[in-house]
Amino acid sequence: MSTESQLRERLCEVGRRLYQRGLCPGTSGNLSARLEDTWLLTPTNSCLGELLPRDISLLDFEGNHLSGKKPSKESFMHLAYYQHRPEARAVVxxxxxxxxxxxxxxxxxxxxxxxxxxxxxxxxIGDLPVVPYLRPGDARLGEEIASRAANHVAVLLANHGPVVSGKTLDEAVNNAEELEEGLKVYFLLQDKKPMLLTPEQVEALRRM
Incomplete structure (x- = not known):
């Protein structure tokens, strides 16, 4: 089990990795990781490439801010996964x-x-459902994600971006990178006729 200080360091490391890959430009995006009775979340208006361990917000599972800088205004999106997908230990x-x-x-x-x-x-990733558009910061996004979190590793927010979970922080980040690469392939093939996996092939992969 990671200690809080180790997890704070790791959030900064993966934030730099995602920023360097161009996956979270400017101050966009946020990361979180679960402890036992609390969880860590990147602060509001923070660049993921310039995080400091001491600045990362600490919250309880009621969403109350306990310490660190002011948390992201999208904390409810992460909380929806923690409350409705027990295996989720991190969200990107x-x-x-x-x-x-x-x-x-x-x-x-x-x-x-x-x-x-x-x-x-x-x-x-598996099936990737779309959450209808709501403005960034609208708490109803949390409700929409909560209704899908139990059955889906990730969701795609219409006109906004992905929310991706994992059993560990590393798994959540790897899932988020796989999602981006998969959607890149899909987007590049928009005017082509790609060879899709058959239902039988998909089912065999799901069983894995």
């Missing part, structure tokens, strides 16, 4: 380019917005 929200681009497309299947093209997308 990004404004990564291709995920945002796909989130802006019309006529997406709200239950599973992209076809299965690569096996790793099936294994890491």
């Amino acid at each position: 929200h990004l404004h990564s380019t291709y995920a945002v681009a796909v989130s802006c497309l019309q006529d997406l299947n709200a239950d599973s917005c992209v076809p299965f093209i690569t096996p790793y997308f099936v294994m890491r």
Whole structure:
């Protein structure tokens, strides 16, 4: 089990990694990780590439701010996963380019917005539901995510970006990167005829 200080350091490390990859430009995106009775969240208006361990916000599971800088205004999105997906120990929200681009497309299947093209997308993400557009900071986003969190590793916020969970912080980050790469492939193939995985192939991957 990671100590709080170790987890604060690790949040800063992965924040720099995501920022350097261009997945969270400016002060966009936020990261969180669960402790036993509390959880850590990156502060509001913070650049993920310049986080300091002491500044990371500490909250309880009622959403109360206990210490550190003022938490992200989107804390309720993370809390929705912690309250409704017991295995979730970390949550990543990004404004990564291709995920945002796909989130802006019309006529997406709200239950599973992209076809299965690569096996790793099936294994890491699976069905990716779309949460209807609500302005950033609208607490109703938490309610929408909560209704999907139990059955989905990740959701895609319409015209906004992805929210991705994991059993560890590293898994959540890896899932978020796989989601971005999978949506990049999907976006690049928009005017092509990709060879999709068959239902039988998808089912075999799900069983793994």
